[in-house]
Amino acid sequence: MTRVAILGGGPGxxxxxxxxxxLGAEVTLVDRDGVGGSAVLTDCVPSKTLIATAxxxxxxxxxxELGVELGHDSVGxxxxxxxxxVLELAKAxxxxxxxxVEKAGVQILRGTGRLAPGDRVIVDDGAHEFVxxxxxxxxxxxxxxxxxxxxxxxxxxxxxxxxxxDELPEHLxxxxxxxxxxxxxxxxxxxxxxxxxxxxxDRVLPGExxxxxxxxxxxxxxxxxxxxxxxxxxxxxxxxAGVTVSLTDGRTVRGSHCLMAVGSVPxxxxxxxxxxxxxxxxxxxxxxxxxxxxxxxxxxAAGDVTGVNMLASVAAMQGRTAMWHSLGDAVSPxxxxxxxxxxxxxxxxxxxxxxQAAVDAGDIDAVAVKLPxxxxxxxxxxxxxxxFVKLFCRPGTGIIVGGVVVAPRASELIHPISLAVEAxxxxxxxxxxxxxxxxLSGSVAExxxxxxxxx
Numbered sequence: 001m002t003r004v005a006i007l008g009g010g011p012g013x014x015x016x017x018x019x020x021x022x023l024g025a026e027v028t029l030v031d032r033d034g035v036g037g038s039a040v041l042t043d044c045v046p047s048k049t050l051i052a053t054a055x056x057x058x059x060x061x062x063x064x065e066l067g068v069e070l071g072h073d074s075v076g077x078x079x080x081x082x083x084x085x086v087l088e089l090a091k092a093x094x095x096x097x098x099x100x101v102e103k104a105g106v107q108i109l110r111g112t113g114r115l116a117p118g119d120r121v122i123v124d125d126g127a128h129e130f131v132x133x134x135x136x137x138x139x140x141x142x143x144x145x146x147x148x149x150x151x152x153x154x155x156x157x158x159x160x161x162x163x164x165x166d167e168l169p170e171h172l173x174x175x176x177x178x179x180x181x182x183x184x185x186x187x188x189x190x191x192x193x194x195x196x197x198x199x200x201x202d203r204v205l206p207g208e209x210x211x212x213x214x215x216x217x218x219x220x221x222x223x224x225x226x227x228x229x230x231x232x233x234x235x236x237x238x239x240x241a242g243v244t245v246s247l248t249d250g251r252t253v254r255g256s257h258c259l260m261a262v263g264s265v266p267x268x269x270x271x272x273x274x275x276x277x278x279x280x281x282x283x284x285x286x287x288x289x290x291x292x293x294x295x296x297x298x299x300x301a302a303g304d305v306t307g308v309n310m311l312a313s314v315a316a317m318q319g320r321t322a323m324w325h326s327l328g329d330a331v332s333p334x335x336x337x338x339x340x341x342x343x344x345x346x347x348x349x350x351x352x353x354x355x356q357a358a359v360d361a362g363d364i365d366a367v368a369v370k371l372p373x374x375x376x377x378x379x380x381x382x383x384x385x386x387x388f389v390k391l392f393c394r395p396g397t398g399i400i401v402g403g404v405v406v407a408p409r410a411s412e413l414i415h416p417i418s419l420a421v422e423a424x425x426x427x428x429x430x431x432x433x434x435x436x437x438x439x440l441s442g443s444v445a446e447x448x449x450x451x452x453x454x455x
Contacts, residue, residue: 001026002327005121005132006319007113007271010037011312012138012303014101016319020134021104023327028130029106030113030123036094038140038304039312042160045093047183049086050163051344053077054190055408058346061190066383077191083163115272119298122272134298134326137271137278137286138319141264141304148235149175149260155238156258159184169193169257173245175233176261177204179343182216184259186345189225196253197225198245200232205343209356209404211370211390212349216406219347219386228253236260266305283307290333292322300326309336337401340418342411347387350414353402353421354392366392366401371447373407378438384408389443391417391427393451398426400448407440416444427451 002025006013009031020027034041060068060075102108111124115135122129143158145151153161159180170193174185177199189195197204197220204220204227205213220227232248236258245253266285273280279295281287285307292300300322303315317334324331343349359366373379373387387407393400403417420430430448435441 002134003130003132004028004134004136004323004326005030005113005130006136006138007115007121008037008136008138008140008267008303008305009033009035009101009108010138010140010303010315011039012140012315012319013037013136014097014319015316016136016138016302016323017101017106018104019320019323020327021106023323023329025134025323025327027106028109028121028132029101030109030111030121032110032112034094035098035101035108036090037138038142038160039315040093040097041090044312045090046086046163047159047180047187048344049089050082051183051187051346053082053085054187055346057192058190062383077168079168079191080166082191083165086163112270114270115276115278115299117275132298134300134323136292136319136322137294137299137301137305138303138315139267139271139305141266141307141310143260144263144265146233146236146260146262149233149258151260152238155243155256156236156260158260162259165257169255171196171242171255171257173198173236173243173253173255173258174261175236175245175258176263177201177227177229178207178261178263179205181259181261183344184261185225186216186220189220189223190346195225196255197227198231198233198247198253199227199229202229204229205349208343208349209351209390211356211388212351212404212406215347215386215388216345216349264304264310266307268305281307288318290335291325291331292318292334293325298326308334309339309341311339311341314339338418338422340414342414344411347384347407348405348410350405350410351403352414352418353400355402356390356392356404359392364401365395367395367451368392369447369450371443371450373440373443376438376440376443378440378442379407381438382408384440389413389447391430391444391447391451393427398428398451398453399424400427400430403444405444409440413440413444416441 004020004025185197243258277296286301302318340352370390390404392402400420405413427448
């Protein structure tokens, strides 16, 4: 029986454990903080639960045009209760995941593990020690901390610390306009905070579709969210009951709280990497190939610690792939061009496959259609006025190679496009599939119809 050791209980770790157990391995999962990892305990599940509350508030605030009367008082938010629900849901999800892993026959060791020569795994400096034929490193990442903006957990916060707040920030300054910064800026703006978003780039979400980012910036402006583009934070300091964010151009921004969202760093300390010959890339992440192998024999890695498209879904697939490969099952190398991703702002931005930037750069020969949701009957009924569906296909064959959806619940609407990209379906095949009328998904089919014979 193959002995498998997994260090880290996030999506990369627990999904790998389930696959390894299914394939008959003897699996030990070493986990320090709780099965589910940061995705469940401090990141995806908590943040999206908070965002779900924000969506309800936003829908209520903008429901007047649908004929809904809410009375004279505005919609209020009890942040203490919101955060209590957030943490309870995260804890419950972790417990459910733990039960699933244990039921599969996986042994869970609570503690901090590291690799050692001789295929050994040492937990808590020798409290436990065992030999493993295969090891998977899935220790994740943590918020990047700037020396000039040390979080104090009260006024200067990382995204892991916001759930300790009892009261809504009067004025939240968000530093960083990537996915995390944009999501929290959108959520707290909807919940009722004044929000200033400090962006070092010329637009929010610089890594996303430019048309989608433009829509989001328009929504932010309409809702009173202030975006400071081409502005870089030099320092953040606490002053009395607030914070002052100093920018590199000499300006300052005063707020009640500051959320730092300036990226992540991998959790690689104390893992015994150099001792066991595990190489890092130039960013400090564990270097892996497309089947999750590291440079060390029998050692694999998955998830944020690899820096490969830092999504829970990618981490899970990397973990599964590692076990399929190491245990001799059929496996396909990871293909990042089929990964669907979503930004949980309001509206959401979902993407899959090749991007507009790649098409414009000539990396792939493709044609596109962008269909605004303002022409969609269901969108009109729901009072949706922002968003679009964009499809990319190869000229000649019509094979769908990518797409973008900007809409409420775009994370759900991207799935048919994701399926088309994975299966190399054509726009004609997409167009011939029935959609419900009226429905937002009808715009996906309509975009495909518009690409018929488009050159």
